[in-house]
Amino acid sequence: MTNQSFRAGIAAFAMIAVLGAMPAVAGETYDRIKSIKKVVVGTEAAFPPFEFIEDGKIVGYGKDILTYIIADMDVELEQLDLPWQGILPGLLAGKFDFVATTVSMRPERVDKYAFTVPISEGTTWTMKRAGDDSIQSIDDISGKVVGTQLASAGVPASEEFEAMLKAKGLAGFAEMKLFTSYPESYLALANGEVDVVVQSLPNLAVVVKQQPGVFALVGAVGEKSYMGWVTRPEDTDLRDYLSSKILEMRDNGHLYELQDKWFGFRMDIPSEGYLPAGAI
Amino acid sequence: MDLDIGIVIEYGPLILKGFRLTLIIVFFAILLGIPLGILMAVGRMSSKPYFRGPAVAVLEIFRNTPFMIQVFLLYYVLPFYGLRMPAEVVGVLALALYSSVYYAEIMRAGIAAVPRGQVESARAIGMSHVQALRNVVFPQMWPIVLPPVANQTMSLVKESSILATITVSEMTMSALIVQGITFRPFEAFIMITILYWVLNESIAFSVRRLEKRLQRRHSRQATTKAQDAAMAESLEAVRRMTR
Amino acid sequence: MKFDFSYTIDAFPWLLDGALITIQVAFLSFGLSLILATVLTVVRSLEIKPINAVIAVYISFIRSTPVLIQIFLAYYVLPVVGIDLQAFTAGILAVTLNSAAFTTEILRGGLAAVPRGQFEAAHSMGLKPSTIWLKVVLPQAYIASIPPLVNEFTLVVKTTPLLAMITVVELMRRAQQIFSANYHPVEVLIGAFTIYFFICFVVSRASVVLEHRFAVRRA
Numbered sequence: 001m002t003n004q005s006f007r008a009g010i011a012a013f014a015m016i017a018v019l020g021a022m023p024a025v026a027g028e029t030y031d032r033i034k035s036i037k038k039v040v041v042g043t044e045a046a047f048p049p050f051e052f053i054e055d056g057k058i059v060g061y062g063k064d065i066l067t068y069i070i071a072d073m074d075v076e077l078e079q080l081d082l083p084w085q086g087i088l089p090g091l092l093a094g095k096f097d098f099v100a101t102t103v104s105m106r107p108e109r110v111d112k113y114a115f116t117v118p119i120s121e122g123t124t125w126t127m128k129r130a131g132d133d134s135i136q137s138i139d140d141i142s143g144k145v146v147g148t149q150l151a152s153a154g155v156p157a158s159e160e161f162e163a164m165l166k167a168k169g170l171a172g173f174a175e176m177k178l179f180t181s182y183p184e185s186y187l188a189l190a191n192g193e194v195d196v197v198v199q200s201l202p203n204l205a206v207v208v209k210q211q212p213g214v215f216a217l218v219g220a221v222g223e224k225s226y227m228g229w230v231t232r233p234e235d236t237d238l239r240d241y242l243s244s245k246i247l248e249m250r251d252n253g254h255l256y257e258l259q260d261k262w263f264g265f266r267m268d269i270p271s272e273g274y275l276p277a278g279a280i
Numbered sequence: 281m282d283l284d285i286g287i288v289i290e291y292g293p294l295i296l297k298g299f300r301l302t303l304i305i306v307f308f309a310i311l312l313g314i315p316l317g318i319l320m321a322v323g324r325m326s327s328k329p330y331f332r333g334p335a336v337a338v339l340e341i342f343r344n345t346p347f348m349i350q351v352f353l354l355y356y357v358l359p360f361y362g363l364r365m366p367a368e369v370v371g372v373l374a375l376a377l378y379s380s381v382y383y384a385e386i387m388r389a390g391i392a393a394v395p396r397g398q399v400e401s402a403r404a405i406g407m408s409h410v411q412a413l414r415n416v417v418f419p420q421m422w423p424i425v426l427p428p429v430a431n432q433t434m435s436l437v438k439e440s441s442i443l444a445t446i447t448v449s450e451m452t453m454s455a456l457i458v459q460g461i462t463f464r465p466f467e468a469f470i471m472i473t474i475l476y477w478v479l480n481e482s483i484a485f486s487v488r489r490l491e492k493r494l495q496r497r498h499s500r501q502a503t504t505k506a507q508d509a510a511m512a513e514s515l516e517a518v519r520r521m522t523r
Numbered sequence: 524m525k526f527d528f529s530y531t532i533d534a535f536p537w538l539l540d541g542a543l544i545t546i547q548v549a550f551l552s553f554g555l556s557l558i559l560a561t562v563l564t565v566v567r568s569l570e571i572k573p574i575n576a577v578i579a580v581y582i583s584f585i586r587s588t589p590v591l592i593q594i595f596l597a598y599y600v601l602p603v604v605g606i607d608l609q610a611f612t613a614g615i616l617a618v619t620l621n622s623a624a625f626t627t628e629i630l631r632g633g634l635a636a637v638p639r640g641q642f643e644a645a646h647s648m649g650l651k652p653s654t655i656w657l658k659v660v661l662p663q664a665y666i667a668s669i670p671p672l673v674n675e676f677t678l679v680v681k682t683t684p685l686l687a688m689i690t691v692v693e694l695m696r697r698a699q700q701i702f703s704a705n706y707h708p709v710e711v712l713i714g715a716f717t718i719y720f721f722i723c724f725v726v727s728r729a730s731v732v733l734e735h736r737f738a739v740r741r742a
Contacts, residue, residue, distance in 0.1 A: 046703070053700045056537070056692075082610075083690055085456065086599065089463045093602050151460020177367070177447045178457065180688070183703030188447075190706060191359035193367070211706065344723035346681040348695060349716050356708040360526075434587070441589035445688065452591060465599035473588055473596065480587035 027234035029097050030241060038076040041066065041100035042090055045081045046181040049206045049262040050102040050120075053081075061262040062229075065119060066100045068254065069245045083180065085151050088113065091232060098238060099230040104153035104200060106225075110279035114233050117243040118226035118274050119255075121267040122200040124157040126218040127208065129189060135196065138219040142170035147185040147194035150178040158198045161221040190214055200227060202263055209264060226274045233280050247271060287467040291458040295471050298454030305368060305443065305450060306436045309375035313436075314429070316376060317383025321391065322413075324384065335384075342381045348442050350374055355446045371443040371450075379436055386428045390421035423494050430487040434480045441476075451475060530710035534701045538711075541697030542718050548611075548693060549680045552618040556679070557672075559619065560626035564634060564664075565656060567627070578627070585624035591685050593617045598689045614686040622679050629675060633668030634660070666737045673730035677723045684719075694718060 033039045043058060045051045050062040058079055070077045080096055091099050091113070104122045105115055128135045135141060142165050148154030155178070162172045177194055179185040186207055188194045196218065197204070208215045228246075231239040249255040250269045259266045323335030342350065351374045358365060365373075394417045402412035444453035451472050458468040563578055585593070598613040608616065637660055645655045665672070684695035692700075698715040702708040 048704075052704075054704070056540070081690055083688070085460055089465070089599075092463075093607070095602070095607060150456055155460070178453070179447060180445065180456075181703070187356070187703070187706065187708060191356065192364050193359070193447075214706075340724070341720065344677070344727070345716055345719045346684045346695075348684045348687075349698075349712060349719060353709070353712045353716060356712060360709065438587075438589040441591045442685070444591075452589070455595075459599070465595070466603045469592065469595055469600050473592055476589060476592065477584060477587045481583060484583075484587065 027232055027236075027238070029232065029235045030238035033073070033075060033097055033238070037074070038078065039070070039073065039098075040078045040080065040096040041098055042080050042082050042087050042096040043099075043101045044084045044087055044181075045101075046084070046183060047102060047203065048183070050203070051100075061258055062100060062102055062119065064258050064262075065246065065249065065255070068249060069242065072245060084149060085180075088230070091230060098232075098235070098242070101229070102227045103230045104157075104225065104227050105275055105279075106153050106156065107276045107278075108156070110275050112233065113230045114236055114239040114280045115230055115275060116228040116239055117246045117271065118228045118269055119246060120200075120202050120227050120259075120269075122153075122202075122225045122227035123220050124154070124161070124198060124222040124225070125201040125204050125220050126161075127189065127197045127199070127204045127215050128195060128218050129192075130213050130216040132195065132216075135218055138221055139165065139168070139170060141165070141196050141218070142172065143174050144195035145175045145177065145193070146173045146196050146198055147177045147179060147188055148198045149182050149185065150180055152182075153200070154198045157222055161198065164221070186215070202227075202267065205265065206263055226270075228274075236280065283470075284464060284467055287458070287462050287464055288471060291462070291468070292471065294458060295451065295454050295468075295475070298449060298451035298472070299475055301368070301448070302437065302440050302450040305372050305375065305440055305448070306433065308372045309379060309436055309440075310429075310433060312372065312376035313379040314383050314387075316380035318387050320380055320384040321387040325388065325391070339381050339384060342378055347374070347378050347439050348445065350378055351442060351446055367443075367447045370446065371440070371448045374443075375436055375439060378439065379432055382432050382435070383429070386425055386432065387421070389428075390425040391417055393424050394420045427487050427491045427494065430483055430490065434483050437476065437480055437483075526710055526713075527707065528710055528713075530705060530707040531714040534698070534711045534714050537697055537701055538694060538714050538718060541692060541694035541715075542722070544691070544693040545680065545683045546722070548615060548618065548683050548686065548691070549676065552615050552622055553676050553679045555615070555619040556622035556626050559623040560630055561661065563623065563627045564630040567631075568634075582624045582627065585621055590617070590621050590682050591688065593621055594685055594689060610686075610689045610691050614689060614691045618679060618682055618686070621682065622675060625678070626672070626675055629668050629671045630664055632671070633664035633666075636667035637663045669733050669737060670730055673726060673733065677726050680719070680722055680726070 043051050043062070045053050045058045045060075047060075047062075049060050051058055051060040053059075058081060066077070066079070079100065082090060084101075086095075087099055087101060088103070088109075090096060102119065102122075103109070103113075103115070105118070109115075126138060126141060135144065138161075141161075146158055148158055158173075158176060162176075166172055177185075177188065179188065182197075182199060182203065185194065185197045185199075189197050190211075198221065201220070204215075204217060208217055229242060231242070246255070246269070249258075255269065256266050320335050320339060323331045324339065326332050326335070351371070354374045354377075355367065355370050358370060391413075398416050398420075399412050402416045403409070407415065440450055441452040443450055444456060447453070455468045455472045458471075459465045462468065567575055567578055594614060594617040597608065597617040598610060601608060601613070641659055641663070642655065645659050650659070683693055686693055687696035687699060690696065694715050698711050702711040705711070
């Protein structure tokens with residue numbers, strides 16, 4: 001072999017290697033939606049104030065964002081209300097086109113699903129009964145009964161929190177109770193079944209606001225993180241479209257209006273740096 | 281559809297922990313439910329209206345409402361009365377109350393099967409009604425009553441799955457947890473399906489064996505045709521009621 | 524004990540909405556279950572060993588596993604083998620298959636109540652098997668089974684709240700939605716409880732009426 005052909009061979013090999021390492025061809029979901037003019041989304045309508053049921057209809061912050069996007073897409077919407085345990089598996093199983101429900105950007109999720117730009121902050125916080133003076137800081141949660149949602153981000157977040165307590169030399173939780181939905185955990189907190197609920201800040205803040213005198217926030221138990229919507233990993237074009245719309249809503253102020261309406265406070269929506277390493 | 285054995289191996293212990301709690305809960309529910317059932321049966325047969333009335337009311341209420349809503353109500357009502365109990369205890373209570381209705385029917389059939397003449401003789405030699413029940417009727421009742429009680433146990437094992445909805449970490453909850461972590465419903469549910477099936481089929485098998493043995497023993501006893509018919513009808517009614 | 528029953532009253536219209544779905548599900552599942560059970564009963568009488576074995580396994584499975592698990596299997600596990608069902612459909616499927624197993628056993632009892640002589644008489648009259656079944660045997664089997672069949676219907680009604688776990692918006696799920704928003708679970712649940720009681724109570728009284736109408740003689 002001559003020197004030239006050898007180098008050509010290496011170049012060709014390198015090119016094939018690079019092409020092979022590139023992400024697979026974008027999925028066809030976005031194109032299909034545009035051609036049949038209909039989109040099916042999965043929502044867990046038990047996550048106030050993002051998506052929940054009022055008078056038999058799905059409403060909330062997330063629903064308002066979806067309405068804006070659907071108007072722009074100009075397609076027919078079918079919104080499926082599913083239990084949380086069926087949302088992410090259902091997405092991968094192709095039961096619907098994307099997840100229009102708030103999903104925390106957990107490290108173990110970001111390489112399996114394509115997240116949009118955040119629609120809210122998702123830092124894990126804790127909530128207690130107002131007037132429960134035995135809990136003044138998050139360290140006092142040691143030895144208490146903690147509640148969160150089955151199969152949600154609250155579970156690994158609680159486990160990490162417990163590990164943190166133990167590392168400080170404190171006892172872990174007395175018990176961790178899992179509920180099929182968060183509203184059940186709020187009820188359990190109110191009637192004393194659990195002492196603390198672990199969930200993302202915006203949800204807890206709204207619950208405290210709606211039930212003044214019943215609940216109170218304790219403190220953050222994790223690092224700042226965010227929540228957004230999710231598409232299948234191959235549908236990065238759909239994900240990019242959704243992200244662009246969310247950023248558009250942020251930049252024209254509409255998103256902040258919705259935040260005022262549903263939360264009573266505003267959260268920063270960063271354009272980048274919101275995903276842990278290794279994300280799609 | 282591919283079975284991931286790794287998941288079965290890794291989460292099998294968690295499922296078995298749930299299985300153990302299911303067994304414990306069912307055991308205590310039976311322990312509590314049978315006396316409650318006897319109480320209700322006696323109350324229902326009582327000639328005094330202030331015993332009979334409440335007994336009938338309770339029976340009708342528990343018979344005509346779904347177990348799931350009984351569980352939820354108990355779970356949410358008790359804290360209002362200051363009773364803060366672990367979910368498992370609430371679960372046992374709910375199961376015991378629910379099953380006491382069926383135990384009451386079973387006990388009623390059992391009591392009716394003991395020849396009347398025996399109770400009368402017992403009263404004649406000076407025993408009170410309660411003593412007659414305790415010393416004469418109940419000992420003879422057990423062989424007749426055991427098969428339907430075992431059947432009802434199968435029912436309890438199945439209803440216990442509903443306790444997952446009030447956070448009890450029994451077998452169904454453990455399957456939901458495994459599904460939540462692994463996102464693989466197939467392995468999670470197949471494991472508990474097999475466990476429930478094996479558990480209940482074993483009970484059913486023992487019941488069939490027991491019934492055959494008791495048939496042989498019963499045919500040696502002296503009961504009238506009318507009594508036989510009455511007992512058969514009661515037991516048939518119970519079999520229909522239980523699932 | 525400060526229960527505010529105005530919450531119960533406020534919730535009632537929404538609860539009744541859910542109750543309508545409950546009744547629809549119950550009627551649909553029970554109806555389908557009757558059809559399936561009839562087919563299985565006829566097939567079983569043909570005494571084809573392998574088919575009867577399959578039916579026996581099916582009945583054993585239904586009777587030995589919790590309904591809730593059967594519902595989860597229909598909704599969460601069937602998709603894994605390619606059968607993707609919406610919550611309502613999966614729910615109807617699970618409840619139907621569940622009820623059909625018990626109904627088949629009920630009809631077996633009802634069938635036994637039909638005097639053997641009728642089969643033979645009808646046969647000697649030259650009637651076709653399908654006519655014998657449809658016009659002679661099954662009607663009598665059904666009438667003999669009215670009490671347990673009506674009881675089975677109430678059992679189906681009592682199974683429907685489990686569908687709330689796969690988000691079918693029947694009475695139980697309505698109640699959950701309402702008390703999740705107003706934090707008064709007891710008042711709302713009492714409302715739902717009363718509605719369930721009413722439905723089951725009415726059905727079991729209807730059984731008495733039906734028995735009189737068809738003059739069912741209890742053996």
